[in-house]
Amino acid sequence: MSNRSSLQKSLSIGLTLGVTLLWLLGVTASGLVAQHEMNEVFDSALEETAQRILPLAVTDILNRENGPGNQIAPAMKDHDEYLTYLVRDQQGNLLLQSHDADPRVFGTLPREGFSNTSTHRIYGASAVSDTMFIEVAEPLAHRREAALEAGLALLMPLVFLIPISLLGVWWIVRLSLRKVVEFQQSIESRGAGDLTPVAEDRLPKEFEPIAKAVNLLLERLHRALEAERSFTANSAHELRTPLATALAKVQRLQARIQGDQLKTTVTEIEEALQSLSVLSGKLLELAKAEGGGALSQNQQDLVPILAMIVDDFQRQAPGRIILSLPESVVNSFLDPDAFAILMRNLIENALKHGSQTRPVEVSMADDGLLRVRNGSDVVPPDQLALLRNRFARVKTGASGSGLGLAIADAIATGAGMTLHLRSPATGRQDGFEAELNVVTAR
Template sequence: MSKMAKNSLQFMLARRLTVTVSIFWLAGSVLAAYSMYHEMQEAFDNSLVTTAYRYAPLIDDYLQRHDGGSAQEVLPSPAKGEIRTEDHGDGDGDEELGEDYLMYQVREGGGGLLLRSYNAQENPFEAPLIEGFYNEQDFRIYTAVLLGGTRIIQVAEPLEHRREALFESVVAQFLPIVLLIPAVIIGVIVALRRGLSPVLRVRDAIEERGEGNLQPLELDDAPEEISTIVTAVNRLMEKLDAALSAERTFTAHSAHELRTPIAAALAQTQRLVLELPEDHPGRIRARQTEESLKRLSRLSEKLLQLARAEAGVGLSPTGENQRLGTTLGLVIDDLERVADGAGRIAFDPKQAAALSANIDHDAFAICMRNLIENALKHGSDQEKVMVEVIGSDTVRVSNAGDAVRPEDLDDLTSRFKRSNTRASGAGLGLSIVKTIVGNINGELTLHSPRPGKPDGFMAELRLHQS
């Protein structure tokens, strides 16, 4: 299958597995992001604490050398916050190492500002002068109380910096997921196709069979679950084959056993008709009996054909294409000898020269006899029955007459199903043809009215070629 149908098992499994994996993956990523958020907050807070206590001795030394400092003193930063090294390490030249995000203020015990970093605000932070963390509107501040409360260092970090760092980390985590989800979908589809290949092989093996083929399926390399299904299907087909065989045997034996007494009764009746005078009152009843016996004889013949068709007759014994032009000509010649077909069949033997297919000659003759007989019975006497050979594998039989209603057209191939017609018949001809065509993987198509005509009926028989 090039595409998955929406109601196929493969599509449903692929969709559910993809959705399930994606949900769990995203849920795991959200939990990881939540955990990462708390770990990053803890790392940032530790950075504030570490910075405060590492700066303390340096600030103390600076204040001693600068007479205690003042509120206007600002500690400079190299390159205005950018620390650069020239030609150190890898020899790449000037290299940016980072930017100062942390800022601090040094305050005396009473709250006066002694000095501040170059990037800190001029006014004292609003954080209370108590050991610990405090959040302002834009900053996270840690206050360190030193020298018995006589000196206080407050280190601040912009909350925007934290949000930016968290956003970049989350994006870095989720971006691979977005890129990997299509890969997961493709991987799931490929894995399902390989995993479900035994199911597809079983399906193909069943679809390739004709309607009368009930031989066991063979799938030795299937997994245990599929093997169980194949075994159950084979058992079911064995039971069905046994039931159909019993039905076919009964039908064939019954029809065969009826042929001799019917033929004998018909012969006696015909003799009786000849012996009775024209004005004898029993002659009419004898004629009626003769017609009834003829219908019964035709019915028994159709039942025998149906039994053969359902027994699986169809494919050529050699398994190769057979030339069918001569067989078709013999069938038409035979039908033209009877009263119904005399002078009513239009056929060009030259068209049949290339006709060939993988079908038994006898089965092909049964199909063509039934199609042509059907056209002769139900067709108009004003136009001939057309038998046309198209290419090397298609035969069309068409006749004029009343069109079949669309709602009845599909049912004509059912047993004992007849359209609204006064012609005699048992309604088995098209059913026999359809059964044989199914045995050879051919195709029977019915059209009414005829293509390009306002009336009539056409049967198109497309044969299977090896």
């Protein structure tokens, strides 16, 4: 299985992550700006509070009848104070404090302006010729809480925007790549024998050169295959005609001569010419099998072709073949001519090298599973592995070129099928079996 991800998936995830990252950076920057602005507002509130309370506190302290001792400002009702304050003199003696103020938060001596402790932000101001000081304190936790709430308020929309963005980006990318996906599916769904041009219309500009290059390649491949088929056909004609002529002349010469020794020599020449004729035919079949013409552009029903081929062999070897055909059609992209060559070689191999007293079984199932079985001695595994090679033969007394199974295997491989060779045959203790599934041709 390929581990490469699709362009649509990569773009959708990449764009969504990119937009999410930009949003997070934007939210972070906005949060920092908001925190800075809130600190300015809080500082202004501290300063404003001190300036408003200080005149009232000075008036209250100066008008006391019982002296300048510390007093706690009463609260109208119970509540939590975010801002607490102290009024002290130059020596740090308490003169007035809010009801929730903790003197330990403040320094030992009062001072003016802004200052920070580990827990509070403090602002100090003076009055009456720097004899009285007010300090207002605010917890830093309050500021952090406000900043956190503001940040969460900015982040919350992302919980909804990120899935919406993912769906939106995915939809836009899918819509943009729709023609590219159709182009991919049109190439993926066609069989290996379909060399018709692919559609170039309405493809994105970036993919048009790819479609044109594919069509040019298909055109060149089509011309090459046509040239190969033409060469094979012409070669077959040009080779077979002179061989047949020479064989006919030798046979006529054989009928005229009288001497036994000369007649034997002419017979040997006749047999050599016949063997050469068969070998040339096999080599041409092998060239066609390896030339890429094993598939057709349209599916064909192979059942009647198989029946016709077996019927031809029945005339040559009556009663030696048992045929079993399916009740339904078996459609395949396997080229009918290539199928005929494949079956002729498999059946011919079974008749020639199988037992003469046992029939050859040829069967095709509804699912396209094709078997050719014959009786014979068990072929050793080391020899069985070599039978797909050219001119490879098992030790036998039968004549042959050693090309039949090589041709069948070349056609099966060119059509995307797998030719299985077994010995002993399935369900037997001996015999030889060739099996393949013609429906898998692509």
